[in-house]
Structures are given as C-alpha cells and as structure tokens.
Amino acid sequence: MTNLLEVRGATKRFGSLVAVRDVSLAVQPGELRAIIGPNGAGKTTFFNMISGFFRPTSGSIVFDGRDITSTPAYQRVVLGMGRTFQITEIFPELTVFENVRISTEVADGYRLRPWIGRAAKDHVRRQVEETLTLTGLQAKAQRLVGELSHGDQRAAEIAMALALRPRLLLLDEPTAGMGEQETYEITQLVRRLHKDSKLTILLIEHDMRVIFHLADRITVLDQGNLLAEGTPQEIAINEAVQSAYLGKAA
Amino acid sequence: MIVSADNRKLAGLATIWIVLALAPYWMAPLGGYTALGTRILVLGLAAMSVNFLLGFTGVLSFGHAAYFGLGAYGAGFALKFLAPSTPLALVCGMLLGGIAGAALGALIARRRGVYFAMVTIAFGQVFYYIAFQWSSVTGGDDGLRNFSRQPLHFGSATIDILGNANAFYYFVLVCVALAVGVMGFILRSPFGRTMIAIRENERRARFLGIPVDRHIWLAFTLSCFFMAFAGALYALVNNFADPRGLHYSQSGDFVMMAVMGGMRRFWGPLLGAAIFVVLQDYLSSVTVNWMSFVGVIFIAIVLFFPRGLLGVLQRRSEA
Numbered sequence: 001m002t003n004l005l006e007v008r009g010a011t012k013r014f015g016s017l018v019a020v021r022d023v024s025l026a027v028q029p030g031e032l033r034a035i036i037g038p039n040g041a042g043k044t045t046f047f048n049m050i051s052g053f054f055r056p057t058s059g060s061i062v063f064d065g066r067d068i069t070s071t072p073a074y075q076r077v078v079l080g081m082g083r084t085f086q087i088t089e090i091f092p093e094l095t096v097f098e099n100v101r102i103s104t105e106v107a108d109g110y111r112l113r114p115w116i117g118r119a120a121k122d123h124v125r126r127q128v129e130e131t132l133t134l135t136g137l138q139a140k141a142q143r144l145v146g147e148l149s150h151g152d153q154r155a156a157e158i159a160m161a162l163a164l165r166p167r168l169l170l171l172d173e174p175t176a177g178m179g180e181q182e183t184y185e186i187t188q189l190v191r192r193l194h195k196d197s198k199l200t201i202l203l204i205e206h207d208m209r210v211i212f213h214l215a216d217r218i219t220v221l222d223q224g225n226l227l228a229e230g231t232p233q234e235i236a237i238n239e240a241v242q243s244a245y246l247g248k249a250a
Numbered sequence: 251m252i253v254s255a256d257n258r259k260l261a262g263l264a265t266i267w268i269v270l271a272l273a274p275y276w277m278a279p280l281g282g283y284t285a286l287g288t289r290i291l292v293l294g295l296a297a298m299s300v301n302f303l304l305g306f307t308g309v310l311s312f313g314h315a316a317y318f319g320l321g322a323y324g325a326g327f328a329l330k331f332l333a334p335s336t337p338l339a340l341v342c343g344m345l346l347g348g349i350a351g352a353a354l355g356a357l358i359a360r361r362r363g364v365y366f367a368m369v370t371i372a373f374g375q376v377f378y379y380i381a382f383q384w385s386s387v388t389g390g391d392d393g394l395r396n397f398s399r400q401p402l403h404f405g406s407a408t409i410d411i412l413g414n415a416n417a418f419y420y421f422v423l424v425c426v427a428l429a430v431g432v433m434g435f436i437l438r439s440p441f442g443r444t445m446i447a448i449r450e451n452e453r454r455a456r457f458l459g460i461p462v463d464r465h466i467w468l469a470f471t472l473s474c475f476f477m478a479f480a481g482a483l484y485a486l487v488n489n490f491a492d493p494r495g496l497h498y499s500q501s502g503d504f505v506m507m508a509v510m511g512g513m514r515r516f517w518g519p520l521l522g523a524a525i526f527v528v529l530q531d532y533l534s535s536v537t538v539n540w541m542s543f544v545g546v547i548f549i550a551i552v553l554f555f556p557r558g559l560l561g562v563l564q565r566r567s568e569a
Contacts, residue, residue, distance in 0.1 A: 051457065077459030089457070091450035102447045106459045110440035112468075164459060 002065065004029045004200050005050070005168055010059035012045050019045040021224045022059070027168070032194045032201045034211045037221035038244060043204045044086060046221065047172055050202070051083045052076045064167070077106075082166030084157045086173045086204075092146030096137050096156050099145050100128045103163035128163065134197075135159040135189060151182030158189065169193065171203035175210055183207060190214060212236070220244070258567075266517060270423060274416045284415040285487075286531055290524045291419075291426045292483045297507035297519030298433065299476035304505065305513035306437055307469040308449030312367040312501050313374025317474040319496030320347035320377060321481025323388065326491040329397035336400045336411065340425070340482045347478020350377070352471040359467035362452075371498050381493040394491040422483055429479055434516060436472065445469050506544075510551050512558025521560050 005027040012020040020042040027033050035043050049056045052073035060069045068076055091099050104127045110116060116124075132138040135155050140148060145156050154174060161169060174190065175183040187210050193199045194214070205211050211218060211232070218235045220227040222244040228235060235241055269276075273287040300314045324346030325339040332338065354373045361369050381388045388394055402409040402421065411418040436442045444465050447455040456462050485491045494500060503526065504519075511522025526544065533540035555562045 072461070073456050074459050074461045077457060083457055085453075085457075089451055089454040091447060091454065093450060094446070098443075102443050103458050105440040105443065111444050111460055111465075113440045114436050114442075115439050160454075160458065 002029075003027060003062075004031075004064055005202070006062040007046075007050065008060045008062065010046065010049050010056045010061065012042075012049060012054070013057045018224050020049070020056075020221075023221065023224075023226045024059075025219055025226075025229075027200060027202055029167075029200050030198050032190075032203070032214055032216045034215035034218045035202065035204045035221060036206075036208075036211060036218060037227070040223065041221040042224040043221055044172060045224075047083070047170060047202075047204060051081060051170055077164060077166075080165075080167035081170060082161035082164040082168075083170035084154070084161050084172055084174060086176060088150075088153045088157050090145045090153060090157050090160065092144070094145060095142050096132065096145055096148070096159075097128060097141040099156055100131050100159050100163045101125075103160045104128050104131070107164045131159050131163045134162065134192075136185070149182075151178050151185065154178070154182075154186060155189065158186075162193070167200060169199055169201045171201065173204050173206060175205065175207050183210065187213060267427075274419055282528075284419050286527065288415075288419045288422050288487055290520075290527045291422050292480055292487055293504075293507065293527055294520035294523035295426045295429055295483070296477055296480035297504050297511070297523045298430065298516075299473050299480060300501075300504045301508040301513055301519045302433055302437075302476060303469055303473040304508055305515075305518070306442070306449060307445040307466060308452075309466055309470070310363075310367050310505070311370040311470070311473075312505065313370035313372070313498060314473070314477050314504055315498065315500035316374035316377040316496050317347040317351045317477040318481035318484070318500065318504070319381065319491070319493070320350050321478030321483075322485035322491040322495050323381065323394055324478065325482035325485040326394040326397050329400070329485075330394070334400045336402060336486065339399070339486065340479065343482025343485065344475055344479040347481055348471065348475035351474020351478070352467075355467045355470035355474065359463045359470060371501070374496065374498050374501060378493060378496040378498070381496055388491075388493065391493065393493060394485075395489075398489040399486040418486075422487070425479070425483055429476055433476060437516070441465075441468070506548055508558075510548060510558060512560035512562075514557065515560040515564065518558045518560040522558065525559070 003026040007023065007025045009022050009024055010020055011018065011022055023046060035046065037043050048054055050061060052071060055070060060067055062068065063076070063079060063081065068079065101124060104124050105111060108124060110120065129138065132141055135158060137152065137155055137159055140152060145153060148156065158171070158174065171190070175186050178186065190201065190203070191214060194201055215232055217230065218232055219229045220235060220241050227244055228238045228241050230238065274284045277284065277287050296318050300311065303309050303311055321343035325343035328339040328342035332342065358366060358369050382390060384390070399412055402411060409417050409421070411421045444455065444460050447458065447460060448462055448465060452462055481495065484495065507522035507526045508519040509522070510525055511520065512518030529544050529547065530540060533543050551559065557565070
C-alpha cells in the first residue's frame with residue numbers, strides 16, 4: 001500500500017538550535033500514528049513542518065505521492081490535511097454552528113462566493129449538523145465557542161478540522177489540560193474517527209494510556225532525533241525509550 | 251427565541267430606514283437642515299466602508315481617506331472634462347478610487363497590525379501630496395472647482411438634484427442604500443464569513459484552507475470601492491473636491507466615527523458619523539476649537555463604552 005504521508009529526513013533549525021534532526025516517517029492510509037516524546041523533543045515542530053506552518057530547513061514532505069515541501073499551509077488543507085493546535089485555535093466570538101459552517105463552506109469550495117443559494121445553504125447546514133452530531137456538540141450548536149468548557153472547545157476545534165473532510169487529521173495533544181471524563185470522551189471520539197470513519201490520524205499525545213489505547217504505531221522523538229518506531233507493544237519494551245523517559249542514568 | 255431575535259432585527263432595520271426616509275421632515279423642526287442629513291449619509295457610508303475592513307476583517311487602514319478623495323476627484327474630473335452626467339461621475343469616481351485601492355492593496359495586504367496601518371498612511375499621503383502639488387490638473391490647495399452635479403434624466407422626466415435639497419437627499423439615500431445593501435449582502439455570504447474568520451483568528455483561518463493575504467486584499471479592494479463611491483457622492487454634495495479629503499487626518503475622522511458608533515455593529519459607523527457631523531456643525535459655530543471637544547467626547551466613549559454607542563444600545567435592548 002502506498003503511504004499517505006511521507007516525511008524524508010526533515011530537519012528544522014532555529015538559529016543554532018536544531019529542533020528536529022533528520023527525522024523520517026511514513027504513515028499508511030487508515031493508520032493511527034502517535035508521536036510521543038519528552039518535553040522539547042521537537043514533536044510540535046515536526047507537526048508544524050507537516051502542516052506547513054513553516055518549511056523544513058532540509059528534507060522533504062510528500063503527501064499522497066506529491067511533494068508538498070514548499071506548498072503553503074492553506075493549500076495543504078485543500079489537498080486534504082486538517083489540523084488542530086496544542087493551544088486551541090477557534091473563533092471564540094462565533095457560535096459552534098458558525099465555527100463549523102466556515103470550515104464546511106471552505107471545504108465545499110464556496111470561500112470566494114459573495115452569495116449562496118438556498119440549496120447550497122441547506123446542504124451546508126446538513127453537513128454542519130452531521131459534523132456536530134459526530135463530535136457530540138449538536139446540543140451546543142448555538143452556544144458561543146468562547147463560552148464552552150475547555151473539553152468542548154477542543155471538540156469544537158476537532159469538529160472544524162473534520163468539516164474540512166481531511167484525508168489526514170493532525171491532532172496536537174487533543175487531551176492536553178483535560179480532566180478524566182473529558183479525556184475519555186475525546187479518546188472515544190478519536191477512536192470512532194479511526195475505526196468507523198477510517199480516517200488516517202497523526203497525533204501528538206502526552207497521556208500514555210490514551211496512546212497505548214489508540215495507536216496502531218508509535219513514533220518516539222527525543223531531543224529532535226528519531227528514537228524509535230514500532231507498535232505499542234514494541235515501544236513499551238524498548239530500552240532506548242525507557243531510558244529517555246526515565247532519565248539517561250536508568 | 252430565534253424567531254424573536256429575527257423579528258427584533260427586522261424591526262431595527264425598519265426603524266433605521268423609516269428614520270432615514272423621513273429625515274428631511276423631522277430634521278428641520280429639531281434645528282437641522284436637509285443638507286446636514288445628506289452629509290451624514292455620505293460620511294456614514296465612508297465610515298461604514300472603513301469598518302467593512304476594520305470591524306469585519308479586523309484590519310485597520312489609516313489611509314482610507316485617499317480612496318475617498320480619489321473618488322471625489324474622479325467624479326469632479328468626469329463632470330468637468332468628460333460629460334455633464336451625474337451617474338457617469340459616480341461611476342468614474344468609484345473606478346478611480348477602487349482601482350487605486352486594488353493596486354495598492356496588493357502591496358499592503360501582506361502587512362499586519364501597525365505595519366499595515368503605517369503603510370496605508372504612507373500611500374494615502376502620496377495621493378494627498380499629488381492632489382496638493384499638481385495644481386494644473388487638481389487645482390492644488392484650492393481644490394477642484396467649477397463643476398456641479400447635474401439633473402437626472404429618466405426619459406422625459408427630469409429630477410432637479412442641483413437646486414432641490416430634498417430631491418438630492420433622496421438621490422443620495424438611494425445611492426447609499428444600494429451600497430449598504432451590497433455591503434450587507436457580502437457580509438452574510440461565505441466570502442463575508444471568511445473575513446470574519448480572519449478577524450477572529452487568522453491562524454485558524456489559514457489552517458482551514460483560507461489564503462488569508464488574498465482575502466484581506468479582496469476585502470481591502472471592496473472597501474476601497476465603497477469608499478470611492480462615498481467620495482464621489484461627497485464631490486456631488488459640495489460641487490467641489492478638496493485635497494484635505496485625502497489627508498490622513500480625514501482617515502482618522504472616519505476611524506473615529508466607526509469606533510464611536512461601534513465597530514462590531516454593521517450600522518454603528520453611521521451613528522458615529524451622525525454624531526460627528528452634528529457635533530462638528532454645532533460646535534464649529536460656537537468655537538474654532540471644536541475638534542478638541544469632539545476629541546473629549548471620543549475619549550469618553552472609548553473609555554466608558556468600548557463597544558461603541560450602538561453596541562451599548564443593542565446590549566441594553568437585549569438584556
């Protein structure tokens with residue numbers, strides 16, 4: 001099977017700091033891949049190169065057989081990448097419905113339309129409602145996103161990314177800062193997207209229970225380097241990973 | 251609940267249009283005069299054009315008077331050198347300012363925040379000095395004179411908008427209604443919603459697949475067309491185009507009107523313009539330092555009603 005995403009020897013330097021050094025990764029369609037690593041491992045930097053937040057200093061990124069190393073971020077979205085951020089990025093003064101509607105209209109190719117017909121409008125509304133049902137937000141559709149709980153804001157951000165109908169969903173620490181119940185709900189949502197919707201997902205996560213529960217494969221970064229890659233079982237017994245997490249002395 | 255919110259919106263709209271449509275009749279008893287109403291409409295449209303960018307895209311242009319002034323000169327040139335036709339003058343003014351805005355906007359749209367504001371001022375001042383210095387064409391410091399708006403001809407019927415102040419008011423009202431209608435229509439469209447997305451969170455907008463710079467350029471260009479249309483109307487109001495209409499202090503006045511009335515409200519800038527124009531009309535007959543009083547009132551509004559007057563009024567009525 002051809003890979004949906006391939007990162008080849010990506011390196012990112014910020015001045016003299018090498019945030020990510022020669023990391024390669026290949027994600028197959030339908031796979032749920034987790035990226036883990038201690039703080040400062042370069043996980044988010046790596047993510048930002050994939051989603052086009054900035055370009056790698058060297059190396060290349062291939063999405064669905066197409067080199068996108070220098071493709072601007074918004075075009076990567078059009079090609080099929082949707083992402084969320086470690087710190088939730090939403091439209092706080094708009095309602096949940098309005099937030100997801102903007103995504104949906106862009107995905108439907110309406111972003112430059114100075115008008116929208118009744119049929120198209122209804123079609124958009126149905127899509128928004130489907131996305132809200134999928135993410136469990138339908139009851140909160142008319143609430144301002146800025147007034148929702150942290151967990152619901154994260155869900156709303158995932159809903160916005162989903163409304164883009166991505167082929168690859170990039171989630172940057174979807175359960176960051178959440179309590180038990182919220183973590184469980186987001187985990188269930190990600191599992192449904194993976195199992196039921198057959199979505200290819202790449203996620204960064206800190207919560208080990210979440211990862212070992214969800215991931216098909218795990219990539220471990222440490223101080224900008226690729227430390228290990230494998231199934232959850234392989235990673236759990238990997239000595240290099242254990243020493244990175246428990247300290248070099250161990 | 252949703253129905254009642256819609257009803258309230260409709261009632262509000264109806265009130266605005268009735269008040270505007272009857273203005274020549276209620277202004278006189280209150281000590282106003284029709285020409286004052288005409289000025290409010292035109293400057294209100296200009297402030298709404300600035301706010302199209304400021305309030306709905308979140309981008310502050312401090313040089314929008316340039317496109318207002320270009321619209322005025324465009325209308326003046328057309329009446330003076332092309333043909334004695336009011337509609338032609340409006341079209342020429344709108345094209346001159348709008349096309350200039352599109353061209354410069356392409357250079358400006360990548361800048362953000364303070365840099366955007368500074369670059370817009372700089373370009374605006376370029377036009378001001380051109381109008382000021384190029385006396386043989388623009389009339390220089392004296393402004394462009396010796397043209398006047400022309401009566402409208404509809405087949406055999408003629409409407410005298412030059413001599414009849416009320417007829418001219420209604421002509422301007424129709425023009426402003428058209429422009430405001432188009433503006434409102436755009437803001438309720440998918441494109442309009444991408445503008446609001448950019449205002450709310452530019453990073454999120456980009457990662458939803460919106461090419462932000464291009465959308466800001468489009469919003470800037472549209473706002474310049476509206477602005478130039480208002481400028482062309484202003485030339486008809488005064489039968490005169492003034493280089494000071496291009497100056498950045500004029501841009502500042504428009505921003506002030508928008509902020510006083512309420513940037514997040516569609517109609518806010520019109521209210522702001524009404525307050526500004528009435529204050530100017532009244533205070534300037536009392537003191538030459540009228541601007542310092544306007545300044546004090548502006549500061550008070552910003553301090554106590556940061557959402558602007560219309561923002562406060564609507565909040566009260568919803569509560």
